[in-house]
Amino acid sequence: MKATIRxxxxxxxxxxxxxxxxxxxxLVYNPAIPDERKMFGRYALSAVPTAQAGLPQGGVPFVKENADKSEFAVIIGGKNFGCGSSREHAPLALREAGVEVVVAEFYARIFFRNAVNGGYLIPFETDERLCEKIRTGDEVEVNVPAHTLKNLTTGEAFALKPLGDILPIIEAGDVFAYARKSGMIP
Amino acid sequence: MTITEKILARAAGRDRVTPGENIWVNVDVLMTHDVCGPGTIGIFKEQFGKDAKVWDASKIVIIPDHYIFTADPHARRNIEILRAFVKEQGIKYYYDPDFLQSEGMPSPYIDPSKTHYKGVCHIALPEEGHTRPGEVLFGTDSHTCTAGAFGEFATGIGNTDAGFVMGTGKLWVKVPPTMRFVFEGELPEYIMAKDLILAVIGEIGVDGATYRAMEFAGPAIYQLGKIAAGYDHPANMEERMTLCNMVIEAGGKNGVIAPDEVTLDYVRQRTAKGHVPQEFRVVHNDPDARFCYEKVFNVTNMEPRVAKPHSPDNKATVREVQGTPIDRAYLGSCTGGKITDFIAAAKVLRGKQVRVPTFIVPATTDIQRGLDEFKLNGQTLRQVFEQAGCIIGPPSCGACLGGPLDTLGRLNEPLTCISSTNRNFPGRMGHKEARVYLASPLTVAASAVEGVIADPREHLAEG
Incomplete structure (x- = not known):
């Protein structure tokens, strides 16, 4: 687990x-095949309606055309991030695009589990409505052990919620590493 | 303890569990399909070794259903991955689309009773006896919660969790507190389970049940399915399934309804075929069960409802939006593609013509067969739909989730569609600027006839 993500x-x-x-x-692509796995990075966040894509101004593509990686490493969301289907392709796509941390007010349950158990990214929660306080393109730094986010562009700092129950899984890497560490599976 | 807590306690080998606790449970059934199966198999092999065996080949059910009627070569390849895994592992329950050719759009089989293919997993599971009271069912699909209608704990998981279950038969879960929704009063014939669940989601919001169980109770639950009264068909069970199906649209972990004789009749008939376990354990709330929320709805004066674009909690009554122009109507999916849904739609469509392209996509091959078996005034449901000008497709998840571009009914342009499906977030049925209204099959059918959103009450009265 990285201590800081910038x-x-x-x-x-x-x-x-x-x-x-x-x-x-x-979803026709199989994440177990490396060449196909890359496609999830290419199309990550591609169906966010244009006006909401990269707030506050909108109209910012998350991944540039024909690229497999995004220039953005941190996602800032509002409430109920990742609701809907159970597809693990969602946190996987963000990770393939280069995202290591998402900060939202709270998550839909299955997305949260998938992000943690699959070891794709760290889903931080916060009481602050950061999606109205941070602008797309701002340089930010997340301090994982201290659970804080600093906006390096504006100098503002925000507290995030402690990771709590999921911290041991994040520290281990994923649910398999956690289960091996605790002796549950060989 | 509540039903959900009691099921989880038994599965964890404990006397008691408390909401908020993290526990390891033993899994009774793991279900996967063509979209998440290949990724799950990949994780299973990566973690347990390429020659590893699943924990129990008789507890895994594989049901291809999402991308069947498409020429997409990757979709076809994914079916091949499932077939190879089933063979290698000796998976006991697999429902193969055996009519697929090596390439191109598959030509549909002539007789749905002569294929192993079933169709949409959440409806195929109960039809084949895989949903049983008191059990723990995990599936790699968010609508796995549908099976809570049978008094079991059922929820959706991702590929990693499913890969973990494949290897160990166990999974950690956080015990959810239970919200209770009680339906009282006399259910009008024109109110369907879809109206009830849209009312619930409208009340609590798309995140109102996050990390919680949702229990449905009250006398009106047992009146559901009135629209199909007189048919030799378990309409009440199908409607309960619709209710539990959409708990995920409120963020719920699982939905549950206490089993009664209707549940047990349904389950016994389907498990009696003998190829699935016939033992199960009926679980009820203890007298001291604690609920974190309780809400009573009186259904007597309830109005037909819709969810407006682009969220299942964007609530309105049909009356408030009637007259809104639509380009298309869609009847299908695990939510709105069952026999009860089609009987309801046929009651409105009989003797009428649709004014917008209207798609009929049965969830399963059993339901597809039912279109030729169930009759309304001497006409089969299929005849009613064909004479009304509907387009009838083969069973699958179809355009509910968009899917490959050649999926029948997919919204490839920014159209307005009224649909009996479950989700209307941007892009769900295809184009990200398309507008989807969610409604009951009765409301969808009435709107198809008028070409604008229409109140089903006026159409039923004419019949």
Whole structure:
């Protein structure tokens, strides 16, 4: 687990569901095949309606055309991030695009589990409505052990919620590493 | 303890559990399909070794259903991955689309009773006896919660969790507190389970049940399915399934309805075929069960409802939006593609013509067969739909989730559609600027006839 994650922020609003994170038409690709796995990065967040894509101004593509990686490493969302389908392709797509941390007010349950158990990214929660306080393109730094986010562009700092129950899984890497560490599986 | 707590306690080998606790449970059934199966299999092999065996080949059910009627070569390849895994592992329950050719759009089979293919997993599971009271069912699909209608704990998981279950038969879960929704009063014939669940989601919001169980109770639950009264068909069970199906649209972990004789009749008939376990344990709330929320709805004066674009909690009554122009109507999916849904739609469509392209997509091959078996005034449901000008497709998840571009009924342009499906977030049915109204099959059918959103009450009265 990295102690700090630094990069450009990409800001979206409330109820960004898994169909917006990775549209169903791309689920034909098999994440277990490396060449196909890359496609999820290419199409990550491609179905967010244009006006809500990269707040506050909108109209910012998360991944540039024909690229597999995003220039943004941190997603800032509102309420209920990752609602909708159970597709693990959603946190996987964000990770493939280069995202290591999402900060939202709270998450839909299955997305949260998938992000943690699959070891794709760290889903931080916060009481602050950061999607209205941070602008797409701001340089931010997340301090994982201290659970804080600093906006390096504006100098503002925000407290995030402690990771709590999920911290041991994040520290281990994923649910398999956690289960091995605790002796549950060989 | 509540029903959900009691099921989880038993599965964890404990006397008691408390909401908020993290526990490891033993899994009774793991279900996967063509979209998440290949990724799950990949994780299973990566973690347990390429020659590893699943924990119990008789507890895994694989049901291809999402991308069947498409020429997409990757979709076809994914079916091949499932077939190879089933063979290698000796998976006992697999429902193969055996009519697929090597490439191109598959030509539909002539007789749905002569294929192993079933169709939409959440409806195929109960039809084949895989949903049983008291059990723990995990599936790699968010609508796995549908099976809570049978008094079991059922919820959706991702590929990693499913890969973990494949190898160990166990999974950690956080015990959810239970919200209770009680339906009282006399259910009008024109109110369907879809109206009830849209009312619930409208009340609590798309995040109102996050990390919680949702229990449905009250006398009106047992009146559901009135629209199909007189048919030799378990309409009440199908409507309960619709209710539990959409708990995920409120963020719920699972939905549950206490089993009664209707549940047990349904389950016994389907498990009696003998190829699935016939033992199960009926679980009820203890007298001291604690609920974190309780809300009573009186259904007597309830109005037909819709969810407006672009969220299932964007609530309105049909009356408030009637007259809104639509380009298309869609009847299908695990939510609105069952026999009860089609009987309801046929009651409105009989002797009428649709004014917008209207798609009929049965959830399963059993339901597809039912279109030729169930009759309304001497006409089969299929005849009613064909004469009304509907387009009838083969069973699958279809355009509910968009899917590959050649999926029948997919919204490839920014159209306005009224649909009996479950989700209307941007892009769900295809184009990200398309507008989807969610409604009951009765409301969808009435709107198809008028070409604008229409109140089903006026159409039923004419019949």
């Amino acid at each position: 990069g450009k922020a990409y800001v979206v609003g409330d109820n960004v569901d898994t169909d917006q994170i990775i549209p169903a038409r791309y």
